[in-house]
Amino acid sequence: MSQEQFRSSRAQEPIRSSRVRLQPLGAITRGTTGHNRLRRSDRWLTHSPRVRAALQAATDPLVVDLGYGALPVTTLELANRLRQVRPDVRVVGLEIDPDRVRNGQAAATPGVEFALGGFELADHRPVLVRAFNVLRQYPVEEVPAAWAAMQQGLAPGGLIVDGTCDELGRLCCWILLDRAAPLSLTLACDPFAIETPSDLAVRLPKVLIHRNVDGEPVHRLLSAADRAWARAAGHGVFGPRVRWRAMLELLAAEGFPVTPPRRSLRDGVLTVPWSVVAPGD
Secondary structure, eight states, X not given: OOGGGGBOSOOOSOOOOTTOOSSOBSOOOOOOOOTTTTHHHHHHHHHOHHHHHHHHHXXXXXXXXXXXXXXXXXXXXXXHHHTTTOXXXXXXXXXXXXXXHHHHHHTXXXXXXXXXXXXXXXXXXXXXXXXXXXXXXXXXXXHHHHHHHHHHHOOTTOEEEEEEEOTTSSEEEEEEEOSSSEEEEEEEEOGGGOSSGGGGXXXXXXXXXXXXXXXXXXXXXXXXXXXXXXXXXXXXXXXXHHHHHXXXXXXXXXXXXXOOOSSOOSSEEEEEEHHHHOOOO
């Protein structure tokens, strides 16, 4: 799919930015957001060894928050949390809606700026891109071109997080990509907010949400997680977080290459290599 198919209408003026593209790649989406909605993915980013290594090794620790929505709160929160990893991190929030950019610019703080841009990343070269609840609103056939546009804009060693979550941020799923390919899928939740792990299926990223059917790899993973969750029911007397960790141990014993958590987490987190869930076609 050509980039022209992604191009929006000409942006309105004025927007205060020295790096403005008048025709960013993408389309205006709903823009719903809220305080702490992306806290689980932010916590994961600050503790992921791969993300930490990329930020710490970067000559220019630039991060792009793509499609931050009607309010800039999650961009500001991302910057505050990533400073635990790299105190000099710079975060640029990009939106395709000029009114949203103006809202962001009014809330800008040192190290955080806002500009007009889309999948082309407004000519920035970030080491990390977070695109949450963006591609969820696109046709699935447009995802590869969007991924490719962002990958082309990454700095060497750069990473992309393409994710989806519910309105309160209790159910989240995201894919981590590098410049060449998807790397992993992560499911994250408040363990108190689910009946079974497959409750997360409704928040799978766009490339997977329609794949949760019998015979598909992501369906096998979620079904195995549900079975392990049921087998770990006895651990529930100690709380759902303990039960979630027992579920991970059972999945690992079955041969699923589950990434073990590096510390005790308040979130239920399940990360597997992309090869475990990649669609066969």
